[in-house]
Amino acid sequence: xxxxxxxxxxxxxxxxxxxxxxxxxxxxxxxxxxxxxxxxxxxxxxxxxxxxxxxxxxxxxxxxxxxxxxxxxxxxxxxxxxxxxxxxxxxxxxxxxxxxxxxxxxxxxxxxxxxxxxxxxxxxxxxxxxxxxxxxxxxxxxxxxxxxxxxxxxxxxxxxxxxxxxxxxxxxxxxxxxxxxxxxxxxxxxxxxxxxxxxxxxxxxxxxxxxxxxxxxxxxxxxxxxxxxxxxxxxxxxxxxxxxxxxxxxxxxxxxxxxxxxxxxxxxxxxxxxxxxxxxxxxxxxxxxxxxxxxxxxxxxxxxxxxxxxxxxxxxxxxxxxxxxxxxxxxxxxxxxxxxxxxxxxxxxxxxxxxxxxxxxxxxxxxxxxxxxxxxxxxxxxxxxxxxxxxxxx
Amino acid sequence: xxxxxxxxxxxxxxxxxxxxxxxxxxxxxxxxxxxxxxxxxxxxxxxxxxxxxxxxxxxxxxxxxxxxxxxxxxxxxxxxxxxxxxxxxxxxxxxxxxxxxxxxxxxxxxxxxxxxxxxxxxxxxxxxxxxxxxxxxxxxxxxxxxxxxxxxxxxxxxxxxxxxxxxxxxxxxxxxxxxxxxxxxxxxxxxxxxxxxxxxxxxxxxxxxxxxxxxxxxxxxxxxxxxxxxxxxxxxxxxxxxxxxxxxxxxxxxxxxxxxxxxxxxxxxxxxxxxxxxxxxxxxxxxxxxxxxxxxxxxxxxxxxxxxxxxxxxxxxxxxxxxxxxxxxxxxxxxxxxxxxxxxxxxxxxxxxxxxxxxxxxxxxxxxxxxxxxxxxxxxxxxxxxxxxxxxxx
Numbered sequence: 001x002x003x004x005x006x007x008x009x010x011x012x013x014x015x016x017x018x019x020x021x022x023x024x025x026x027x028x029x030x031x032x033x034x035x036x037x038x039x040x041x042x043x044x045x046x047x048x049x050x051x052x053x054x055x056x057x058x059x060x061x062x063x064x065x066x067x068x069x070x071x072x073x074x075x076x077x078x079x080x081x082x083x084x085x086x087x088x089x090x091x092x093x094x095x096x097x098x099x100x101x102x103x104x105x106x107x108x109x110x111x112x113x114x115x116x117x118x119x120x121x122x123x124x125x126x127x128x129x130x131x132x133x134x135x136x137x138x139x140x141x142x143x144x145x146x147x148x149x150x151x152x153x154x155x156x157x158x159x160x161x162x163x164x165x166x167x168x169x170x171x172x173x174x175x176x177x178x179x180x181x182x183x184x185x186x187x188x189x190x191x192x193x194x195x196x197x198x199x200x201x202x203x204x205x206x207x208x209x210x211x212x213x214x215x216x217x218x219x220x221x222x223x224x225x226x227x228x229x230x231x232x233x234x235x236x237x238x239x240x241x242x243x244x245x246x247x248x249x250x251x252x253x254x255x256x257x258x259x260x261x262x263x264x265x266x267x268x269x270x271x272x273x274x275x276x277x278x279x280x281x282x283x284x285x286x287x288x289x290x291x292x293x294x295x296x297x298x299x300x301x302x303x304x305x306x307x308x309x310x311x312x313x314x315x316x317x318x319x320x321x322x323x324x325x326x327x328x329x330x331x332x333x334x335x336x337x338x339x340x341x342x343x344x345x346x347x348x349x350x351x352x353x354x355x356x357x358x359x360x361x362x363x364x365x366x367x368x369x370x371x372x373x374x375x376x377x378x379x380x381x382x383x384x385x386x387x388x389x390x391x392x393x394x
Numbered sequence: 395x396x397x398x399x400x401x402x403x404x405x406x407x408x409x410x411x412x413x414x415x416x417x418x419x420x421x422x423x424x425x426x427x428x429x430x431x432x433x434x435x436x437x438x439x440x441x442x443x444x445x446x447x448x449x450x451x452x453x454x455x456x457x458x459x460x461x462x463x464x465x466x467x468x469x470x471x472x473x474x475x476x477x478x479x480x481x482x483x484x485x486x487x488x489x490x491x492x493x494x495x496x497x498x499x500x501x502x503x504x505x506x507x508x509x510x511x512x513x514x515x516x517x518x519x520x521x522x523x524x525x526x527x528x529x530x531x532x533x534x535x536x537x538x539x540x541x542x543x544x545x546x547x548x549x550x551x552x553x554x555x556x557x558x559x560x561x562x563x564x565x566x567x568x569x570x571x572x573x574x575x576x577x578x579x580x581x582x583x584x585x586x587x588x589x590x591x592x593x594x595x596x597x598x599x600x601x602x603x604x605x606x607x608x609x610x611x612x613x614x615x616x617x618x619x620x621x622x623x624x625x626x627x628x629x630x631x632x633x634x635x636x637x638x639x640x641x642x643x644x645x646x647x648x649x650x651x652x653x654x655x656x657x658x659x660x661x662x663x664x665x666x667x668x669x670x671x672x673x674x675x676x677x678x679x680x681x682x683x684x685x686x687x688x689x690x691x692x693x694x695x696x697x698x699x700x701x702x703x704x705x706x707x708x709x710x711x712x713x714x715x716x717x718x719x720x721x722x723x724x725x726x727x728x729x730x731x732x733x734x735x736x737x738x739x740x741x742x743x744x745x746x747x748x749x750x751x752x753x754x755x756x757x758x759x760x761x762x763x764x765x766x767x768x769x770x771x772x773x774x775x776x777x778x779x780x781x782x783x784x785x786x787x788x
Binding site for chain 2: 017020021024025026027028120125126127128131132135136137138139140141265268273280281282283284285286287288289290291296297299300301303304307308311313316318323324
């Protein structure tokens with residue numbers, strides 16, 4: 001590619017991290033021409049002549065060949081990215097929600113306008129998981145991918161389970177450290193992990209998931225009694241999105257907290273660290289960890305994408321384009337722990353096999369096997385899902 | 395690239411693994427045209443018409459555009475690879491020794507003949523470390539890289555330290571499982587790890603190391619008393635090649651066993667698993683594990699390279715080509731444990747600070763700080779180096 005002239009949209013936590021990473025790298029022929037921000041009154045860490053408040057200044061600047069999109073709002077981001085692609089600009093984004101929601105559109109836009117779209121920073125921060133899936137695992141069938149895809153919830157769970165910090169205090173700390181999104185709901189309810197799961201399914205299995213089809217449950221209804229259960233049984237608790245094959249031509253996927261034994265290496269991934277565990281059908285086990293959130297680590301991943309574009313690197317989408325297709329199914333059975341204070345709600349879970357029930361005072365938990373379809377249907381009841389906690393149990 | 399027609403040189407452990415991985419992947423437009431082997435009398439797992447016993451049949455076949463080199467002998471491999479490159483063929487190789495020894499020549503040949511040379515399988519088997527360093531870390535300055543780069547020694551150390559297997563028995567098992575090279579000397583004396591360190595230094599720091607300049611010591615002189623020291627102090631023992639910066643413009647590197655605390659995540663990397671731990675100056679900590687040896691995992695890495703070539707992917711060598719150069723130095727100080735039965739040899743180690751000495755019966759160990767240059771000079775005495783065991787101690 002010619003010299004890279006960047007239009008940067010957004011100068012928050014990740015935007016500033018990218019700016020810093022670019023300064024450290026001293027890349028030749030790569031420069032930021034303009035940064036688009038919303039608030040002209042906000043104090044900035046760099047000179048004001050770097051900024052504009054009109055995105056069109058970037059979108060219609062023919063000299064700008066790479067748009068780096070680092071804002072929160074998915075719909076707004078998509079409009080910007082779409083226009084930029086139509087104008088022939090390559091894209092680097094960290095917006096997992098935009099990617100997950102507009103995946104079919106974004107795949108079509110890439111083809112139509114023959115521009116690159118890279119998004120390493122959108123999934124697991126500084127773990128180069130998309131590049132690795134897209135290149136190294138391009139032709140190897142995988143049995144499963146799981147891991148810790150969300151830094152905020154992992155930070156909160158680490159503090160709450162291991163250091164007895166309160167949930168609220170832990171979440172506040174995550175926000176203060178710049179790990180949590182502007183609105184932490186997406187983190188704690190598992191949406192952020194879900195979006196990343198959709199992206200990972202694309203590159204790892206060649207499957208375009210509709211995020212609404214995937215069972216998702218977060219950590220926001222966690223109670224002290226659930227933590228007590230973990231301690232008494234020597235479990236660690238992690239939010240572990242999982243994709244695994246049910247047979248050679250089908251995968252299932254879900255985003256759920258999971259009680260794991262402390263011998264599981266994922267139990268040792270603490271704070272804002274993320275992790276990805278892959279099982280390849282030929283190369284067997286793989287495990288990667290790195291900072292999953294934070295200004296500099298995420299900024300470094302954005303920088304890596306910009307440099308990759310400069311080297312004409314784009315994703316192969318090899319599994320998506322493969323002849324043999326893999327389908328998605330919720331027709332699989334998992335073993336879950338379900339708890340709450342109101343047995344009316346707990347009674348609604350139609351276990352295939354109920355393995356254990358325990359009650360003390362107002363709190364009850366049940367362990368049993370259940371079909372994912374059934375669990376998903378039950379949890380779609382809004383009255384119910386705020387009154388129970390659900391986790392896979394190993 | 396056009397349809398890939400492969401000439402495969404070697405059909406041992408890795409060659410057969412690659413053959414299997416290719417079968418599993420069912421790649422379109424990729425096929426093996428001919429396999430070159432040495433011994434016409436050896437029984438093979440596939441039909442004999444796949445084989446030839448004359449390498450020239452492959453080297454001068456214009457239809458073959460990718461040569462996959464999977465033999466042991468480095469000099470012979472280099473002659474083959476050089477001729478193939480001169481004939482315009484792209485190369486995939488797993489030959490770490492060839493790469494480390496002929497690095498300057500191979501870099502020049504790539505430039506001269508404009509052909510790709512990929513070697514993911516040469517370093518840490520199925521961990522995509524070269525791709526990751528070359529792409530993801532292309533522009534981020536690194537503080538250090540360390541890890542477990544050799545499956546054989548890690549298998550032996552796991553068995554010997556944790557399961558009280560004898561050294562000889564453990565090594566035999568490693569050979570039977572296909573982890574150990576044909577001649578295990580290269581593994582146990584640390585040469586294999588050294589060659590991988592040279593390749594990692596190239597992509598991680600842009601430094602072309604001469605392998606003879608790098609301090610190297612293996613595990614072949616390990617005694618029961620050293621294992622006793624590890625147990626008494628709750629250490630794990632690993633062969634841990636290390637590259638780290640001494641300042642912004644210099645790195646040092648060495649291949650030494652290392653006593654590490656059991657809280658170090660590397661202590662939990664067992665058997666033939668390899669691991670790489672990277673500290674980036676922007677993105678901070680990274681940790682990757684995967685199978686470092688074995689037919690299928692290594693074969694999968696070879697396959698990934700073949701597919702990458704088909705997508706016109708080659709290494710960027712970005713740090714090698716960077717303006718600001720990093721130099722190599724042995725002028726750094728490390729803390730080491732040195733042991734043996736003959737105090738005459740132990741007395742020759744000129745510690746900067748001697749921290750601890752212990753003797754019982756004929757066995758003595760000393761712990762102290764020493765300059766790498768000095769340690770390297772002392773260990774170049776062949777009489778001495780077979781009589782001592784040396785390890786970094788945390």
